[in-house]
Amino acid sequence: MRNVRRDLYELIFVTRNRHKFMEVSRIAEEFGLRLKQYDKEPKLELQHERQELIVLTAASTALLYVNKPLIIEDSGLYIKYLNG
Template identity: 40%
Template sequence: MLKSVEVNVITSNENKFKELDSIAKKYNIKLKWINLPKFEVQSDSLEEIVRSSAVIAFNMIRSPLIVEDSGLFIEALNNFPGPYTNYVRRTLGLKGILKLMEGIQNRKAYFMTALCYVDEEVIRVFTGKVVGKISESIRGDKGFGFDPIFIPDGDERTFGEMNIEEKNKYSHRGKAFEEFIKFFLTYIS
């Protein structure tokens, strides 16, 4: 019999919480959104960033939690912006990335997520990746971040043109969270 466990999701981004919660409900896992900014070390590694952030958050709230970080890696830009995606989105934005991509034929890119679960006994990192390309223009008003310029392989729409359920079929965040769920359901039983 499964223990009833609530897992806190530490993020200031409500959209990230909604994506994870949409998946968690399928497994009867209760998530609680805690609107805290994560404390980030500067690193080229998403895994290192989330592990450090999760440990800091756990030491503050002393309750099982998840911290997630994602990056957009564009091949023609030497995998820029990578772990600096949030900063680049705030400073250059969608139009700035499209400007950097003007005249570039190679539009291959991928999104990567690292998600860290921490409780009093374990620290575990899970990853997910979705391969695709950068669109020629901003398309769609759903999602957040760089969703309106990223087209996952296997679809012609940007993430910005998909609802949460459609995006979760491809999503890097969804893949990392599914890996967490496989672990978690065994871990709590």
């Protein structure tokens, strides 16, 4: 059985995906982070070529609802020959 630290820093992980939450939580604990899931994320699907703008918008929007230190995860698939 793994020794779990009691002095973990707590963050809110904004995601509706329970499996993603569980996977990221296990990894976060190794770095001194305890995650709590917030699964009522506002669904904002900003389409933009700059990934950092998409993530900043999503995080800023989630912060309005959570108002606590939080993390989000976002990924994109860009295919040059399809202009995306």
